[in-house]
Amino acid sequence: MAFADLVSESLAGLFSRPGRSALTVLGTVIGLAALVATIGLSQTAGNRIVGRFDELAATEVTITSKPPGLDGVSNALPWDAPKRLARLNGVVEAGNISTIDVGDSLVSTSPVRDPAERTDFKLSIQAASPGLYDAVRAHLRSGMIPDELLSDRGERVAVIGAGAADRLGISRLDQLPAIRIGDDLFLVVGIIDDVARQFDMLSAVIIPEGTARQMYRLGAPETVVVETRIGAANLISRQAPLALRPDNPTGLRVAFPAEPQRVREAVQSDLNLLFVILGSVALLVGAIGIANVTLVSVMERTGEIGLRRALGATRRHIATQFLAESSTMGFVGGVLGGATGILIVVSVSAIQSWTPVLDPLMALSTPLIGGFIGLVAGIYPSMRAANMEPVEALRSSV
Amino acid sequence: MSAVPLIQLDEVERVFGAEAPVHALRGASLQVASGDWMAIVGPSGSGKSTLLNILGLLDRPTAGQYRLAGTDTGPLSDQERAGLRSSRIGFVFQSFHLMAHRSVAENVMLADVYRHGSRDDRYERALEALTRVRLDHRADYLPPKLSGGERQRAAIARAVLTRPGLLLCDEPTGNLDTATGAAILDLFAEMHDDGLTIVMITHDPDVAIRAGRTASIVDGTLKDAA
Numbered sequence: 317m318a319f320a321d322l323v324s325e326s327l328a329g330l331f332s333r334p335g336r337s338a339l340t341v342l343g344t345v346i347g348l349a350a351l352v353a354t355i356g357l358s359q360t361a362g363n364r365i366v367g368r369f370d371e372l373a374a375t376e377v378t379i380t381s382k383p384p385g386l387d388g389v390s391n392a393l394p395w396d397a398p399k400r401l402a403r404l405n406g407v408v409e410a411g412n413i414s415t416i417d418v419g420d421s422l423v424s425t426s427p428v429r430d431p432a433e434r435t436d437f438k439l440s441i442q443a444a445s446p447g448l449y450d451a452v453r454a455h456l457r458s459g460m461i462p463d464e465l466l467s468d469r470g471e472r473v474a475v476i477g478a479g480a481a482d483r484l485g486i487s488r489l490d491q492l493p494a495i496r497i498g499d500d501l502f503l504v505v506g507i508i509d510d511v512a513r514q515f516d517m518l519s520a521v522i523i524p525e526g527t528a529r530q531m532y533r534l535g536a537p538e539t540v541v542v543e544t545r546i547g548a549a550n551l552i553s554r555q556a557p558l559a560l561r562p563d564n565p566t567g568l569r570v571a572f573p574a575e576p577q578r579v580r581e582a583v584q585s586d587l588n589l590l591f592v593i594l595g596s597v598a599l600l601v602g603a604i605g606i607a608n609v610t611l612v613s614v615m616e617r618t619g620e621i622g623l624r625r626a627l628g629a630t631r632r633h634i635a636t637q638f639l640a641e642s643s644t645m646g647f648v649g650g651v652l653g654g655a656t657g658i659l660i661v662v663s664v665s666a667i668q669s670w671t672p673v674l675d676p677l678m679a680l681s682t683p684l685i686g687g688f689i690g691l692v693a694g695i696y697p698s699m700r701a702a703n704m705e706p707v708e709a710l711r712s713s714v
Numbered sequence: 715m716s717a718v719p720l721i722q723l724d725e726v727e728r729v730f731g732a733e734a735p736v737h738a739l740r741g742a743s744l745q746v747a748s749g750d751w752m753a754i755v756g757p758s759g760s761g762k763s764t765l766l767n768i769l770g771l772l773d774r775p776t777a778g779q780y781r782l783a784g785t786d787t788g789p790l791s792d793q794e795r796a797g798l799r800s801s802r803i804g805f806v807f808q809s810f811h812l813m814a815h816r817s818v819a820e821n822v823m824l825a826d827v828y829r830h831g832s833r834d835d836r837y838e839r840a841l842e843a844l845t846r847v848r849l850d851h852r853a854d855y856l857p858p859k860l861s862g863g864e865r866q867r868a869a870i871a872r873a874v875l876t877r878p879g880l881l882l883c884d885e886p887t888g889n890l891d892t893a894t895g896a897a898i899l900d901l902f903a904e905m906h907d908d909g910l911t912i913v914m915i916t917h918d919p920d921v922a923i924r925a926g927r928t929a930s931i932v933d934g935t936l937k938d939a940a
Binding site: 317318320321325328331332619620622623624625626627628629630631632633706707710713714 | 767770772773792793796797799800801805807809810811812813814815816820824825827828829830833872
């Protein structure tokens with residue numbers, strides 16, 4: 317049997333039941349499109365995650381004080397920690413942040429906006445030095461950030477995170493909204509809706525550090541957040557304790573960034589496992605579909621198989637034809653599925669303004685993957701067809 | 715009769731099943747010379763289809779020897795038997811066995827696929843075979859659009875495309891009315907006159923009478939009448 321005859325006979329077999337062939341191919345298309353789209357979108361999103369993670373991780377140093385030792389020596393951070401750190405080459409911005417213990421005091425708006433609704437909430441109260449907002453890359457939705465003057469004078473002003481603003485029902489600042497923390501009244505001067513670090517700020521009420529010292533007797537800053545230049549984080553993490561507490565540098569705990577390459581590899585490894593699981597499921601579904609339809613086709617074409625045997629086809633000819641048919645279905649499914657998957661990745665990326673990332677080898681190999689799936693799926697039905705006795709097969713009509 | 719008969723059966727047995735064996739053929743011996751037209755007559759279940767399957771190399775005897783053109787077919791591999799079927803034997807079936815979704819010409823050309831025939835002039839040769847059975851005007855029709863007689867003509871054209879020496883016919887007029895059946899038998903007569911060897915099984919004595927020789931088979935036992 318010539319190769320050209322094999323191709324034409326296989327195509328004729330597929331086109332003899334075009335609707336069924338199309339539906340079978342559709343199963344493979346969906347499976348492989350899902351695979352390509354999943355991998356593409358994961359790679360695209362992963363690239364963003366990893367890129368963002370790398371950049372943030374590589375430029376962040378946080379410093380906290382260890383609990384006092386047995387000798388009673390204080391490990392407290394100095395109030396002027398941001399200024400001291402600013403002198404170090406490589407520091408972009410630094411700021412203090414501390415959590416204030418206000419006991420059971422609740423936070424409410426003043427005056428109460430809607431008596432029918434709950435008006436007071438348990439919110440985290442934090443104290444921040446002016447430089448902290450830049451160090452965490454806070455984005456101000458409206459209003460202003462309290463400056464050093466307001467902090468030093470202990471003014472009763474507050475910045476609230478977007479989550480806290482939603483709960484308190486504050487969306488505008490032009491009417492000078494005020495809040496109460498327990499019995500203490502604060503003017504809301506700013507709302508922040510995004511931060512790159514210290515995400516709990518978004519659901520907190522943040523008052524100036526100077527105000528916290530005067531009103532709540534804040535003893536020392538709890539944490540210093542430092543934004544460094546890229547590549548300077550490790551150096552800063554070594555220099556910072558000496559700059560802050562030259563008398564007791566070991567009393568401070570410094571969190572420095574993980575090695576970016578290792579972080580990237582860990583994230584990619586997690587994503588790769590996801591790809592393998594999703595891909596396997598998609599391929600299995602496609603393979604079962606092709607195997608099922610090819611087996612049904614073999615049963616329905618028993619008479620045709622008998623005729624072909626009578627006309628001189630060997631068992632190998634019969635097996636090869638059904639394998640070629642199942643492989644062709646897989647191949648066509650791979651071509652269409654790959655194209656659909658790429659289209660999905662590009663479309664979603666365009667809508668999200670992302671840069672689409674997809675391994676070209678993955679996209680180009682989908683026809684081969686599809687063909688291989690079809691080949692494997694066709695093995696059992698082909699064996700069944702090849703092992704039919706011609707005399708038995710001829711008893712069925714064509 | 716030539717020195718080497720085209721078909722020679724010697725004491726051929728065919729037994730189905732092991733625990734409760736059924737003897738479909740019992741010691742069948744037969745010689746068919748090249749150019750003969752032979753009818754094998756018998757009632758249903760007499761073993762005539764089994765005999766035709768053995769003659770067409772679709773089945774193997776349990777015992778005995780079958781020589782085709784002097785070649786002992788017993789030791790032949792499946793592949794060699796398939797090769798002989800594609801080149802030396804044509805089949806005509808009672809139910810035509812035409813593929814409904816392929817045109818008449820494509821059905822005829824199928825006979826050439828497993829013979830490694832040239833693709834270049836395959837369509838022309840199919841048209842030639844269809845002309846021989848006077849069906850060339852229906853070459854591009856699909857079989858369901860044809861009458862019963864036309865379908866059997868298409869099946870005969872397919873059987874003779876490769877110019878086999880032997881035509882095996884299994885109740886070729888069984889699904890046709892009397893007039894159409896007679897026309898098909900006229901076609902066989904023409905081909906027989908051209909030198910084709912025909913072995914035809916039938917249960918109808920009126921059909922068998924058109925053949926030059928008749929053998930009968932009853933309960934697996936073959937009796938050559940001429």
